[in-house]
Amino acid sequence: MKPNRRKFIKGAALVGIGAALQTNRAEAGIKLLIQQTGADKFELPPLGYAYDALEPFIDAQTMQLHHGKHHQAYVNKLNEALDKEPSLKGHTLEKLLGKLGSCPETVRSAVRNHGGGHWNHTFFWALLKKETQPGKKTTEALQTAFGSVDAFKKEFEKVSASVFGSGWAWLISENAKLRIVSTPNQDNTLMDISPMQGRPILGLDVWEHAYYLKYQNKRADYIQAYWNVLNWDQVEKNLNG
Numbered sequence: 001m002k003p004n005r006r007k008f009i010k011g012a013a014l015v016g017i018g019a020a021l022q023t024n025r026a027e028a029g030i031k032l033l034i035q036q037t038g039a040d041k042f043e044l045p046p047l048g049y050a051y052d053a054l055e056p057f058i059d060a061q062t063m064q065l066h067h068g069k070h071h072q073a074y075v076n077k078l079n080e081a082l083d084k085e086p087s088l089k090g091h092t093l094e095k096l097l098g099k100l101g102s103c104p105e106t107v108r109s110a111v112r113n114h115g116g117g118h119w120n121h122t123f124f125w126a127l128l129k130k131e132t133q134p135g136k137k138t139t140e141a142l143q144t145a146f147g148s149v150d151a152f153k154k155e156f157e158k159v160s161a162s163v164f165g166s167g168w169a170w171l172i173s174e175n176a177k178l179r180i181v182s183t184p185n186q187d188n189t190l191m192d193i194s195p196m197q198g199r200p201i202l203g204l205d206v207w208e209h210a211y212y213l214k215y216q217n218k219r220a221d222y223i224q225a226y227w228n229v230l231n232w233d234q235v236e237k238n239l240n241g
């Protein structure tokens, strides 16, 4: 097999979230290790489920636009930035985000915004599935950190609702301690420039593009709906990661 072909397959397996690739994701856990392909390009990963799979909580049109347009645009613009700075080619997305502080200034904002957008959305898609329940380890971890699963949910709702403008709410593990934090825009806690550092366990996109078609300005309703589509199985894997 040609080296480029092998590299492409490796990259595709690591970013893929399709059913056939679940084993890789399970093994990889949170370590998504999003790779550039053989052509040194990042690619839009498949959702792994139908656009209408989360109805009625998240509508098909929102999913289609969110994945096919917004996420695709982050991938395209990230690739455009890397084309301007070939020294950044050949690295995983995690490595690029973890070294933003030393990224050439000419493309730093683009890698931050679009690289962050690519990572955050890839992480988010895997966290969406109907009808799952918190696993044993997740339940115990949330009880230890917040008192109960419900207490965690209340705190997470509060942080999600209070994000000003566009951003994300996260449950992160910081030195094995769970914390709820938020980041602006497409920042995340893997970025060396982020004031909060930690391994994301669970995240919620609270940009208006994630909910406006169905919920308009009622972000609180969208946050409530999230509990119906949160993939607790993936949360458990991320905790184990």
Ligand SMILES: [Fe+2]
Binding pocket: 066, 070, 121, 205, 207, 209, 210
């Ligand atoms: Fe988004």
